[in-house]
Amino acid sequence: MPDVTLVEVGPRDGFQPIGPFIPTAEKLAIIQGCVAAGLTRIEAGAFVGASAVPQMADAEAILAGTLALPGADPQMLVPNARHARRAIAAGARHLVWVISVSEAHNRGNIRLSPAESVAEFTALLPELEGIRLRMNIATAFDCPFTGRVAPEDTLALVGQLAALRPDAEYGLCDTTGRADPAHVAELAAACRASFPRVAGWAFHGHDTYGLGLANIMAAHGAGIRVFDAAIAGLGGCPFAPGATGNVATEDAAWMFARMGLSTGIDLGALRPVAERAARIPGGSPGGRVRQALAARPAHLAA
Amino acid sequence: MPDVTLVEVGPRDGFQPIGPFIPTAEKLAIIQGCVAAGLTRIEAGAFVGASAVPQMADAEAILAGTLALPGADPQMLVPNARHARRAIAAGARHLVWVISVSEAHNRGNIRLSPAESVAEFTALLPELEGIRLRMNIATAFDCPFTGRVAPEDTLALVGQLAALRPDAEYGLCDTTGRADPAHVAELAAACRASFPRVAGWAFHGHDTYGLGLANIMAAHGAGIRVFDAAIAGLGGCPFAPGATGNVATEDAAWMFARMGLSTGIDLGALRPVAERAARIPGGSPGGRVRQALAARPAHLAA
Numbered sequence: 001m002p003d004v005t006l007v008e009v010g011p012r013d014g015f016q017p018i019g020p021f022i023p024t025a026e027k028l029a030i031i032q033g034c035v036a037a038g039l040t041r042i043e044a045g046a047f048v049g050a051s052a053v054p055q056m057a058d059a060e061a062i063l064a065g066t067l068a069l070p071g072a073d074p075q076m077l078v079p080n081a082r083h084a085r086r087a088i089a090a091g092a093r094h095l096v097w098v099i100s101v102s103e104a105h106n107r108g109n110i111r112l113s114p115a116e117s118v119a120e121f122t123a124l125l126p127e128l129e130g131i132r133l134r135m136n137i138a139t140a141f142d143c144p145f146t147g148r149v150a151p152e153d154t155l156a157l158v159g160q161l162a163a164l165r166p167d168a169e170y171g172l173c174d175t176t177g178r179a180d181p182a183h184v185a186e187l188a189a190a191c192r193a194s195f196p197r198v199a200g201w202a203f204h205g206h207d208t209y210g211l212g213l214a215n216i217m218a219a220h221g222a223g224i225r226v227f228d229a230a231i232a233g234l235g236g237c238p239f240a241p242g243a244t245g246n247v248a249t250e251d252a253a254w255m256f257a258r259m260g261l262s263t264g265i266d267l268g269a270l271r272p273v274a275e276r277a278a279r280i281p282g283g284s285p286g287g288r289v290r291q292a293l294a295a296r297p298a299h300l301a302a
Numbered sequence: 303m304p305d306v307t308l309v310e311v312g313p314r315d316g317f318q319p320i321g322p323f324i325p326t327a328e329k330l331a332i333i334q335g336c337v338a339a340g341l342t343r344i345e346a347g348a349f350v351g352a353s354a355v356p357q358m359a360d361a362e363a364i365l366a367g368t369l370a371l372p373g374a375d376p377q378m379l380v381p382n383a384r385h386a387r388r389a390i391a392a393g394a395r396h397l398v399w400v401i402s403v404s405e406a407h408n409r410g411n412i413r414l415s416p417a418e419s420v421a422e423f424t425a426l427l428p429e430l431e432g433i434r435l436r437m438n439i440a441t442a443f444d445c446p447f448t449g450r451v452a453p454e455d456t457l458a459l460v461g462q463l464a465a466l467r468p469d470a471e472y473g474l475c476d477t478t479g480r481a482d483p484a485h486v487a488e489l490a491a492a493c494r495a496s497f498p499r500v501a502g503w504a505f506h507g508h509d510t511y512g513l514g515l516a517n518i519m520a521a522h523g524a525g526i527r528v529f530d531a532a533i534a535g536l537g538g539c540p541f542a543p544g545a546t547g548n549v550a551t552e553d554a555a556w557m558f559a560r561m562g563l564s565t566g567i568d569l570g571a572l573r574p575v576a577e578r579a580a581r582i583p584g585g586s587p588g589g590r591v592r593q594a595l596a597a598r599p600a601h602l603a604a
Contacts, residue, residue, distance in 0.1 A: 177594070178560065179560075181519050182562070183560070208590065209590050209594050210515055210590035211560075212512075213512055213515070213516040214518075214557065217483050217520070218519070244590065255513055255516065258480065258481075258482035258485070258513075259484040260484070287512060292511050292512075292546070
């Protein structure tokens with residue numbers, strides 16, 4: 001077991017806002033590169049409405065291609081029961097159910113209130129036996145429409161879901177990138193203390209305000225050991241300069257390697273994959289390590 | 303007293319690598335903007351060889367202009383006795399003495415061994431009475447030529463200097479940006495425990511690998527409350543893509559504000575100064591907050 005696990009979410013959260021359709025073969029090549037570099041947990045795509053998110057229209061093919069990779073553990077994001085059934089029918093055995101603490105955000109994202117999303121999830125439970133679950137708690141810290149989210153509200157939603165599926169992994173998602181290290185440390189500690197039966201915790205951050213790695217460290221300090229990250233820091237919106245993506249996987253991998261913590265990732269193998277992902281037309285790559293290592297003589301790049 | 307103090311080092315560390323000479327009036331306008339926004343501690347420039355660092359050739363005028371600003375506390379970097387005397391003669395009352403733990407780096411930077419730098423500092427002491435001192439311990443973590451620096455070596459150098467001037471503020475400098483949060487936390491804690499008579503500690507980081515804010519948080523966790531930062535994240539070398547500068551002052555100010563910690567900085571007043579600094583010809587601006595706030599509607603930018 002590595003000391004820390006990075007979940008590669010670039011193929012979902014990173015590709016999703018990119019306008020020009022990324023050919024399925026190119027997506028699979030990047031996924032294959034990530035898995036080969038040790039990123040075996042990979043959010044390969046989302047089963048969502050193809051009109052809402054055209055970039056995810058090839059979810060079936062992406063799932064099939066990723067399942068065929070030795071060692072790969074693809075998790076597929078689903079927003080509701082209909083799409084969860086599609087994912088399961090396509091062979092998914094690991095789903096990411098996303099639900100927002102903020103009513104405004106859940107309505108914008110899924111067109112349901114959080115309570116309606118919980119009810120839909122509850123009704124679906126019999127069909128989720130044997131399906132591994134990541135429960136992504138969106139706007140756990142901050143909502144783009146209503147600002148800071150009270151920790152009590154996040155704890156209340158986690159509590160409802162944890163009573164149903166304590167065996168799931170719960171992801172505390174900083175949807176806006178506006179969580180700060182103190183907020184992350186406080187909420188992560190409160191969640192772990194409040195729900196000791198929950199099997200696993202994860203932190204999903206964005207680097208919009210540059211706090212991605214600082215927030216990961218805060219979550220790590222509170223005992224979380226699973227972190228989402230996106231290859232090349234993809235995920236920014238090309239139409240909103242500065243609305244950057246997830247923490248760059250290579251930056252997080254580099255940080256943990258410098259700290260002497262194992263991630264199972266071969267950074268040398270990951271670098272060309274990150275360079276390839278950064279060149280995707282229409283993307284807004286982020287992160288620092290790609291450029292920092294490229295600027296160094298080879299013997300000092302390690 | 304603010305909870306946390308940011309020292310604005312952009313006019314020295316940020317401007318220094320910029321090729322085209324920044325007009326003295328432009329430098330002073332940015333310094334004035336920083337001071338007006340609450341960055342009263344400001345590393346306004348360096349007294350160094352004008353042939354080695356042409357950008358710092360106007361140090362006397364910059365010092366005089368900064369001393370004239372109400373509330374400003376300019377600190378001037380000096381590498382040796384000769385330049386320290388120049389700075390004092392020009393009216394400096396707050397000096398930054400820089401010395402590297404790494405012999406290779408000190409020789410490259412100052413053309414002396416660390417022991418020779420200590421001897422020169424010791425001989426100068428009678429002339430430094432009444433002069434406030436920041437002792438910048440360069441390569442405290444990592445050297446661009448020889449890699450990771452052993453904590454014992456850093457502690458040994460700090461110990462020699464602290465015996466001479468325990469009233470100084472000691473700056474642990476991550477010269478290469480390759481320190482990681484665990485390394486920062488460990489060394490900062492060891493320094494504070496080993497030298498309890500030292501009056502103050504500071505951390506000076508670079509964001510080259512994206513760890514600037516994570517390392518600041520690690521230093522904060524170890525009890526350090528003074529952090530160097532550069533407006534607009536200046537400091538990168540235009541000829542080495544990815545060799546980025548200090549942590550952006552506006553990013554650090556934004557982070558601490560989100561955490562509810564006071565810095566005395568008015569971020570609204572700082573933003574236009576950061577935008578101005580980012581437009582300096584030949585600079586390599588960094589940081590995230592400038593762009594993130596620019597991308598947001600005004601009512602959500604707070």
